[in-house]
Amino acid sequence: MDYDKLGLKVGLEIHAQLDTKKLFCSCATELLDDQDFSFMRRLRPTMSELGEIDPAAKDEFKKGMENLYKTSIGHSCLVYADEEPPHDPNSEAVTILLQIASMLKADIVDKIHFMRKVVIDGSNVGGFQRTALVALNGKAFSEYGNVLIPVICLEEDAARLIETSGKTKIWNIDRLGTPLVEIATDPSMHHPRQARDIALYLGQVMKATGRLKRGIGTIRQDVNVSIIGGARVEIKGVQELNLIEECVINECVRQVNLLEIQKELKRRGVATINENTHDVSSVFEGTACKIINGPVLGIRLTGFSGFLGTEVQKGRRLGTEMADYAKKYVRGIFHSDELPSYGITPEEVGLVKEALAVGDGDAFVLVTGSKSICRLALKEVIHRAHLATEGIPNETRRPLPDGNSQYMRPLPGRSRMYPETDIYPVVVSDAELKLLQENLPQLPEEKIKRLYSNYGITPENARKILEWGVEDAFVASQERYNMAFGKFLRLMETLVMLSRDMKSAAVDRDFLLYSFMEAHEPLPLESYEEVLRHMAEHSTGARETISSIGISRASDDDIRKIIRSVIKENSAMLEGRGKQAFKPLMGMAMAKLKGKCDGKTISALLKEELEKEH
Amino acid sequence: MQVGDLIRVKKGQNTYEGILMPFENELDDKFITIKLENGYNVGFKLEAVSVKVVRKGKPFSATMPKVDILHKKGLPDIAIIGTGGTVASKIDYMTGAVYPAFSPAELLQLVPELGDIANISGKEILSIASEDIRISDWKNIGASIIDQFNEGCKGVVVTHGTDTLHFTSAMLSFMLRGLQNPVVMVGAQRSSDRPSSDAAFNLVSSVNFSRTDCKEVAVCMHSSLNDDHCLIHRGTRVRKLHTSRRDAFVSVNCPPIAKVMGAKNIEFISSYKNNAEGDLYLDDAIEEKVALIKTYPGARDIVAAYVDKGYKGIILEGTGLGHVPMTLYDEICRGIEEEVVFGMTSQCINGRVNMNVYRGGRMLKEAGVIPLEDMLPETAWCKMCWVLGHHSDYSEIKEAMLADVAGEIRPTSRIDTYDIGRW
Numbered sequence A: 001m002d003y004d005k006l007g008l009k010v011g012l013e014i015h016a017q018l019d020t021k022k023l024f025c026s027c028a029t030e031l032l033d034d035q036d037f038s039f040m041r042r043l044r045p046t047m048s049e050l051g052e053i054d055p056a057a058k059d060e061f062k063k064g065m066e067n068l069y070k071t072s073i074g075h076s077c078l079v080y081a082d083e084e085p086p087h088d089p090n091s092e093a094v095t096i097l098l099q100i101a102s103m104l105k106a107d108i109v110d111k112i113h114f115m116r117k118v119v120i121d122g123s124n125v126g127g128f129q130r131t132a133l134v135a136l137n138g139k140a141f142s143e144y145g146n147v148l149i150p151v152i153c154l155e156e157d158a159a160r161l162i163e164t165s166g167k168t169k170i171w172n173i174d175r176l177g178t179p180l181v182e183i184a185t186d187p188s189m190h191h192p193r194q195a196r197d198i199a200l201y202l203g204q205v206m207k208a209t210g211r212l213k214r215g216i217g218t219i220r221q222d223v224n225v226s227i228i229g230g231a232r233v234e235i236k237g238v239q240e241l242n243l244i245e246e247c248v249i250n251e252c253v254r255q256v257n258l259l260e261i262q263k264e265l266k267r268r269g270v271a272t273i274n275e276n277t278h279d280v281s282s283v284f285e286g287t288a289c290k291i292i293n294g295p296v297l298g299i300r301l302t303g304f305s306g307f308l309g310t311e312v313q314k315g316r317r318l319g320t321e322m323a324d325y326a327k328k329y330v331r332g333i334f335h336s337d338e339l340p341s342y343g344i345t346p347e348e349v350g351l352v353k354e355a356l357a358v359g360d361g362d363a364f365v366l367v368t369g370s371k372s373i374c375r376l377a378l379k380e381v382i383h384r385a386h387l388a389t390e391g392i393p394n395e396t397r398r399p400l401p402d403g404n405s406q407y408m409r410p411l412p413g414r415s416r417m418y419p420e421t422d423i424y425p426v427v428v429s430d431a432e433l434k435l436l437q438e439n440l441p442q443l444p445e446e447k448i449k450r451l452y453s454n455y456g457i458t459p460e461n462a463r464k465i466l467e468w469g470v471e472d473a474f475v476a477s478q479e480r481y482n483m484a485f486g487k488f489l490r491l492m493e494t495l496v497m498l499s500r501d502m503k504s505a506a507v508d509r510d511f512l513l514y515s516f517m518e519a520h521e522p523l524p525l526e527s528y529e530e531v532l533r534h535m536a537e538h539s540t541g542a543r544e545t546i547s548s549i550g551i552s553r554a555s556d557d558d559i560r561k562i563i564r565s566v567i568k569e570n571s572a573m574l575e576g577r578g579k580q581a582f583k584p585l586m587g588m589a590m591a592k593l594k595g596k597c598d599g600k601t602i603s604a605l606l607k608e609e610l611e612k613e614h
Numbered sequence B: 001m002q003v004g005d006l007i008r009v010k011k012g013q014n015t016y017e018g019i020l021m022p023f024e025n026e027l028d029d030k031f032i033t034i035k036l037e038n039g040y041n042v043g044f045k046l047e048a049v050s051v052k053v054v055r056k057g058k059p060f061s062a063t064m065p066k067v068d069i070l071h072k073k074g075l076p077d078i079a080i081i082g083t084g085g086t087v088a089s090k091i092d093y094m095t096g097a098v099y100p101a102f103s104p105a106e107l108l109q110l111v112p113e114l115g116d117i118a119n120i121s122g123k124e125i126l127s128i129a130s131e132d133i134r135i136s137d138w139k140n141i142g143a144s145i146i147d148q149f150n151e152g153c154k155g156v157v158v159t160h161g162t163d164t165l166h167f168t169s170a171m172l173s174f175m176l177r178g179l180q181n182p183v184v185m186v187g188a189q190r191s192s193d194r195p196s197s198d199a200a201f202n203l204v205s206s207v208n209f210s211r212t213d214c215k216e217v218a219v220c221m222h223s224s225l226n227d228d229h230c231l232i233h234r235g236t237r238v239r240k241l242h243t244s245r246r247d248a249f250v251s252v253n254c255p256p257i258a259k260v261m262g263a264k265n266i267e268f269i270s271s272y273k274n275n276a277e278g279d280l281y282l283d284d285a286i287e288e289k290v291a292l293i294k295t296y297p298g299a300r301d302i303v304a305a306y307v308d309k310g311y312k313g314i315i316l317e318g319t320g321l322g323h324v325p326m327t328l329y330d331e332i333c334r335g336i337e338e339e340v341v342f343g344m345t346s347q348c349i350n351g352r353v354n355m356n357v358y359r360g361g362r363m364l365k366e367a368g369v370i371p372l373e374d375m376l377p378e379t380a381w382c383k384m385c386w387v388l389g390h391h392s393d394y395s396e397i398k399e400a401m402l403a404d405v406a407g408e409i410r411p412t413s414r415i416d417t418y419d420i421g422r423w
């Protein structure tokens, strides 16, 4: 894809949890599933000076939604139950933000004002998230071009939704108030690769402070994507760095395809969507389709024939997107481009077409459930069909594990923000800032330079080490364990492969790394995977593992003996093929010495022995 | 350059545009705060920036769309009187300033449930910080309440800052004679500009209770950390016992009157006054020279200071059963000689004073200090102000202080009313 021609624009918003106490009290920020205290709240929309009340908030309140907040006594105090005013802002968190802002060469404000951002979904007990802009106009660097960072903020993380049952949302407030650094770039990135590199760079800057929380969900990335003629789509909460590039690529594909559909619909003259829903339940009396057991309602989508089955992303069709909208009410939809199927017969399809007056160029959608639910679901389908005629809807989408995404909700409007009057603004002292800036953690580029100039490795390998986040271990491998770089590289590649393979957060990388380096000396490269896998599976140290699975490096003499025996057994072949016998002999020696010795040594010794034969 | 103007701030290489925000205080003029287009406020050191006005701003105004309110037949007329402390408010999202909302239209928009239970009228008569309330304000509030009843209201709700809410409720309990209908005082512990505020629920509950046949001054506040029901406390028996929690108000030495589930049902817990005595009037004869003094070990001079200033009455908040250190004994005796009336309450808050058990107590009682039984110190202070407005003879004063006027004093101590800090 030619991204320049598409006019791709990508922006990133990264949130990372700080490993400190909470932002406005001194409670711990560790997650805790034990709960022995709860309280119930209803959030009520507030009114602006113009007498305006947010309709979404009003709607939520009218529905009678209740929030049950759970916590553990001793883990959460009154502040985050909104029963006590916030304490002074966590000065540690402010300092970390100043560090990050300085590393990004941003313009730090002289006085930090905390604001309340109204959030009425219950995720914040008070009904707002506190947030402060700490610095403006930072810069991030990548090979594809640099990016401006208009805002760097310090904010509070939200409570964790445990479950929704009926009108009650149940939350755990352990995470609420955890300080978050928020870094937003301007939407100027023009290549998926650039988005990935910038995210990586920002991640490294933040991590350089040594004060980020680690583990799943501690860093969340929102990716904004648009192309010419498209719309801004936000993919919210991408947790893995590797997925960012794919997400952007897949979203480009999606927008290109949706624009194509729009063009074709226009060509076919489809401008309005028929909004008449019909009860076609009678068609399905005694149907073989197991999904249907109740009323079935349908609509005709005039001029949509073929589009519902058109892929917009790999494995996802326009029909899938309609189903995502309808999912607010039903589990899925049936559409004409996929029927007959699911036990629905061609005869039934024919009858539906008749009932809905579906012509050749038309499509139809069916849903099943109670009649009122069906009507609501079809309304969503109609809405999405209408949006298809307009092009690309402004949406917030949820990332899927394969790099695709799924509709979550319409893109929210600008949030309502007003000053947090309970907190006195923080004045950034010049002296403190100067001291902090003189002692900044090293930036990624500086670290890369230091690694390759000090240890004689290539810049690419230095970058790899940084990406893996194992600078300390690498330095130890060089200075403490005298490990050849090739071996360290193999060790890390094996670990990366294992952690993907075993999909287990329980693989304690640092333990495996250091324990392995300590005992690596006699091990051939070929045995790394076996040893490390065994260590990870059994949580045992390297020495113990090596002795328990019986891997040891054969002595050069032993190897020589085995090689000689191989030569002897194959003296006939040697006679016949001369130097060409090396390859088959090497293969046989490797097989005999598997796991006891590396190939390089075998090859060297075999060469020596063959020389002697001549 | 004025607050509200769009200004351009140049700081080094960078230029920022935003709306000029108010300065926080006089001392703060070293910084300039602007609201950026993205909604954030940021502050810059004035000496480090150059500032230019881009566009003059419009003055902030708090206007309301006009809404016609229908008078619903079958629903009682309830008046809401505002005295400060915003139980319902609008936020200026620009400055963060909070304006009280008192027109019926605003109240109904913010708290729509009110429209289902009453025809609401609203009036703000005072706008002061709770701690600054004065005796003249209480007279004013009392008169307004009478006016509302005279205009035919079925009940009156008074919104009030929480710090001194229990002083006002006690004072009104004495001043409002011959109540025919409820007067319900209500406040909010968490500001009404936050979606999690207790204000609206408290207001709904208080309006709901103001429709009952209770003929007392009551206080309506959250019962727990949950937004599920409020408690109705007797005006003379309630005290703020927590600085910030929404269930800070607690009935002391007696159970609350009722439980109110918002706009829904009301569950009575204990007996209340439902028979009227005579006609409604405001009895606001008040003696202002009354002090409330908390004693402490080794205390000196604190009684003499008031005696020398010509105070007529002093409520002592003694220790335990009603004791003061001997260091104050002579000062109290001199006060009594100079015809100052002393009443004894306890800083234990819960329980009844008894000045017979220890020698110190007996000496003070013999000297003429009146033990005020199970009366709260703040209530006793209000009552002394009111009683001294009517009597000057010591024995009349003593009799009046010990007579039950508004449920503030009882001869028996209930066995079940102290459950603070139980584990």
Ligand SMILES: [Zn+2]
Residues within 6 Å of the ligand: A022, A025, A026, A027, A075, A076, A077, A078, A079, A080
């Ligand atoms: Zn806390």
